[in-house]
Amino acid sequence: MTAHPAVIGCIGGIDTSGGAGLARDAITVAGLHGQCWQVPTLVSQQSHQYHHATYALDCQVLAQALSILVDALPAAIKLGAIANDAQAQCILDQLTAIPATVPVIWDPVQISSAHGRLGQLSQSLINTLLTRCTLVTPNLPELGLLSGQSDSTLALSWLRANGPQYLLVKGGHAQHAQATDILYSPAHTWHFAGPRVPDIDMRGSGCITATAIACFMAKGYNCEDAVCLAKAVLSESYHTARPVAATQALAPAPHWPENADYFPVTQRNTALASSATGFGPLDQPYFGLYPVVDSIDWLQRVLAAGVSIAQLRIKATNPDILHQQVHQAVALGRKYQSQVFINDHWQLAIEAGAYGVHLGQDDLTTADLAAIANARLRLGVSTHGYAELCRVLPLMPSYIALGHVYPTSTKRMPSQPQGPARLAAYQALCGSIPTVAIGGIGPAQIPSVRAAGVHNVAVVSAITRAANPPAAIAQLQEALANVQRA
């Protein structure tokens, strides 16, 4: 028997034409393997071209319908159109009865695509409602309506100061070649850029985006990964939408996003050096076992055991010793004809003529990628999810590390273990770029890593904390050989 699908609670308007609103939410949830309940706030009498009238649901009826919140606790809630303050208050009252951990995603639509008004909320109710939201997803006009500021810079800073933890400003209304959505999170500002599809006026794009985000967050994705996946869903929707009226199109039901062509290019805070694309290929892209070690002693031991790749990962030491160790590591790599990567210390790696350098997402922000490419060093990069992956794919690095797959005690990780199912999805997006799985991997995990399509594994503790490290290396190599043969 398969697991129960995640339940998404959808609260919003009924669009009689079926293009947007709760019908669009239900189609989106079903396509993304979820199940939803729906509570209507209003009926908006629309065709695909005209908005005729809006009828708000009575608050007592709304409150009664919302008792489903307690009867069928959702894994995430998507809020859409709310007709008036009384409804907003009623929704807020009901939301207080459920755990604060259930994410609430509000698509703050107040005007339909046919320019009809769906609702009107006072600033004070908007402010209070925002306090229970995890994410709010305004487009540019809605940014002004939500904040009461017509100037978009002021509106943005007001919402960042007074809004929920996450704010997604959708760029569909801006006139640029790329449709870029910007996610303001507590840690970073993420840009998600996708090609604008000309001549398509697709209905319900805001509903699809917010509902898809709710589905992905309900499945445990963090907000930036959920937004990245939702952007892929929307992009595919635009490319497969069918005309329903002179200027209107409707998207078919979505499916789980897998096609790399539809994923956005992401940027975290600032753009990475675009000139630095294409790093040298690995001599052995199917390298199998990749020991990551923290001393020259260990490096010597793993190279002597015959591995074709290894990494020197030294976190804290005095600069003179570090300088010496990086040079020794490069010399050892040459001696054993192995692909030795230097973690973090890219200037020293360039100076010493290393085979390659490994950088994490924070390192990428400060490293001179063009200098690394010009010095012909290979580049390996770490990723921990969709948004980070889409940030590094355009660089065409020499390999991409995917992690952490399983719980690890070697490093304190800010993200959750990805698990082998996600690993398979990331692997598919990497195309021809070699990949390596890292985090909590020993011989027992190798079959599921390989089943996810990943050929290579990076390990720390399975070797360095083993009672007999040479035997541990042999056992890991054997486990890899067994799955390659199978």
Ligand SMILES: Cc1ncc(COP(=O)(O)OP(=O)(O)O)c(N)n1
């Ligand atoms: C093969 C491989 N994968 C991931 C990492 C982690 O790099 P980073 O995210 O920069 O973290 P630190 O290792 O610097 O703590 C890695 N080193 N190697």
Ligand SMILES: Cc1ncsc1CCOP(=O)(O)O
């Ligand atoms: C450096 C690093 N980056 C992601 S997980 C990890 C540590 C992996 O260590 P182990 O193989 O002991 O789980």
Ligand SMILES: [Mg+2]
């Ligand atoms: Mg690093």
